[in-house]
Amino acid sequence: xxxxxxxxxxxxxxxxxxxxxxxxxxxxxxxxxxxxxxxxxxxxxxxxxxxxxxxxxxxxxxxxxxxxxxxxxxxxxxxxxxxxxxxxxxxxxxxxxxxxxxxxxxxxxxxxxxxxxxxxxxxxxxxxxxxxxxxxxxxxxxxxxxxxxxxxxxxxxxxxxxxxxxxxxxxxxxxxxxxxxxxxxxxxxxxxxxxxxxxxxxxxxxxxxxxxxxxxxxxxxxxxxxxxxxxxxxxxxxxxxxxxxxxxxxx
Numbered sequence: 001x002x003x004x005x006x007x008x009x010x011x012x013x014x015x016x017x018x019x020x021x022x023x024x025x026x027x028x029x030x031x032x033x034x035x036x037x038x039x040x041x042x043x044x045x046x047x048x049x050x051x052x053x054x055x056x057x058x059x060x061x062x063x064x065x066x067x068x069x070x071x072x073x074x075x076x077x078x079x080x081x082x083x084x085x086x087x088x089x090x091x092x093x094x095x096x097x098x099x100x101x102x103x104x105x106x107x108x109x110x111x112x113x114x115x116x117x118x119x120x121x122x123x124x125x126x127x128x129x130x131x132x133x134x135x136x137x138x139x140x141x142x143x144x145x146x147x148x149x150x151x152x153x154x155x156x157x158x159x160x161x162x163x164x165x166x167x168x169x170x171x172x173x174x175x176x177x178x179x180x181x182x183x184x185x186x187x188x189x190x191x192x193x194x195x196x197x198x199x200x201x202x203x204x205x206x207x208x209x210x211x212x213x214x215x216x217x218x219x220x221x222x223x224x225x226x227x228x229x230x231x232x233x234x235x236x237x238x239x240x241x242x243x244x245x246x247x248x249x250x251x
Contacts, residue, residue, distance in 0.1 A: 095132035109195030160186030
């Protein structure tokens with residue numbers, strides 16, 4: 001299976017890959033003229049042939065436009081900042097599981113030192129999203145928003161199914177929340193910090209239309225909750241017949 005890389009644009013039947021990725025392709029993978037790779041600009045995917053390799057620049061000629069399966073389910077993840085190794089693991093797995101956007105949350109119970117350092121990690125987080133997108137052969141890299149307070153993030157997201165995960169006893173099971181939601185195309189998932197959501201955050205989420213859901217009786221780490229929630233959501237809502245209907249409707 002050919003590797004996929006992201007480029008800024010396709011122009012005149014050609015594309016250029018630069019920076020760190022080009023260096024990795026040229027010096028680490030030892031790419032040579034004539035080799036074929038897949039390239040995406042976030043909208044289209046092309047099979048492309050290497051024409052020239054420099055130290056930090058790889059030039060391609062486009063060979064064939066490749067069909068792309070449209071992802072019907074659009075999922076946004078509101079993810080509270082936790083210890084960075086766990087947070088970054090969650091970013092990687094969320095990308096592999098198809099999220100379209102990730103909003104880091106400065107929750108009331110997030111560690112203050114982590115929140116202070118978070119803006120400096122944004123570039124590293126984007127790199128994680130890029131590399132994970134290339135690895136799982138996505139067409140588009142997930143968007144990464146700025147650090148946001150939960151109350152603001154809850155109010156920004158209107159429409160679609162909205163789920164706030166909680167360990168409280170009154171929280172409904174995710175299965176019951178997803179029942180009857182087969183037609184949902186847009187979902188917002190909110191996952192709290194290690195100390196859980198504050199009362200004010202629960203109230204705000206409920207006022208903004210979020211449904212409180214549980215992933216079971218056991219208390220999960222944040223990165224485990226991200227993986228379990230997205231896998232469950234994809235299983236329940238990413239039906240093959242919906243994907244096929246969308247593909248046949250596209251010109």
